[in-house]
Amino acid sequence: MLRRSFIQLSIGSLAIFSTTSSVLAAEDPTSSPSPQTHIVAMTDGMIYDPEIITIAPGDTVRWLxxxxxxxxxxxxxxxxxxGAPYWASGDFASENAARSGYxxxxxxxxxxxSYTFDIEGEYGYFCVPHETIQMVGKVIVKEGGASTDGGSSTEESSTQLGGNLPGGSVGAAFAAVGIILTSLSVFLVFASDLYSYILGDPDTGPKSSRIAVFFAGLGGLLLLILMIVTLIGS
Ligand SMILES: [Cu+2]
Structure with missing residues (x-):
């Protein structure tokens, strides 16, 4: 009973620490902004979702x-x-042409x-057959894009983590693993002490402590690698 809750505790804390590590790895203030593609969904509910999207100059919006x-x-x-050119699906030269051409x-x-926006400003747009039922939207193009309000989703965000890890993220990943292992070792020492204290079991403490020492050593090694990676990177 007690052993089971100990294992559950360990799994629970591992889950928390791995969440922390992925958050750490995701943050990379040094990455330079590259053009992104933002998805706006068009639905049978006659809406553009999101209705207002904020992007950076050079970004592309893909209406799906x-x-x-x-x-x-x-x-x-x-x-x-x-200075912004006229734009519309069908590549019409004017709003009138787009309306009559539908x-x-x-x-x-x-x-x-898809359309790529280079010039900053606000772009109102609409759906020709559903304008009368308010199927309208807006693209706001400004320096920094969505990072200034965090309101829009990007197509690349899910692939960026695994796809193109910049050097800083490698260091962050090592740091995260190091932190996890060090924290785990501290946790194990504490838990094994508590466990053997409650049960009066002389075997459990020393065994867990050896595991703890192993994890602490591994954690320290990873932190050392992190320091080397950071030094080479700078
Ligand atoms: Cu429509």
Whole structure:
């Protein structure tokens, strides 16, 4: 009974520490911003989701139709920042052309339309067949993009962790593992002492302590590697 709760405690603390490590590894203030692609879903609920999206100059928005009904992505001509060219699915030259040209520019279910925004400012847009039921959206382009308000999702965020780990993240990962092992060793020493105290079992304490020493050594080694990696990186 007591042993079982001890194991559960260990698994629980491991889970907490590995969560901490992935958070540590995800944070990398040194990575330079690279152009990102942001997804806006178009649904049979006749909405753009998210309705307002904030991106950085050079980023691409990809409108993906996840429903069955067709939609367009059509810029309001009088809601273009100074110097920004007209844009719309179907590559029309003007809002009037896009309105009269529909269903040219229609994006059927399962398909998408992408546009890259280089000029800062706010871009209002609408869906030609569903404008009357308020299927409208806005793209805000500003330096720093979504990082300034954290409101939008990016297509690359899930792959960036495993895909292109910058040098700093390797160090952070080593640090996280080191912290986990060191913390685990401290935890084991504490838990084994408590365990043998409660049961009066002379065997458990020393055994667990040996494991603890092993983890502490391993943790220290990883922290040493971290220091070397950091030194080489700087
Ligand atoms: Cu629509």
């Amino acid at each position: 139709n996840i429903g069955k009904m067709g939609h367009s992505v059509t810029a309001y001509q009088n809601e273009l920042p100074d 269903p040219l520019g229609d994006i059927p279910g399962g398909e998408s339309y």
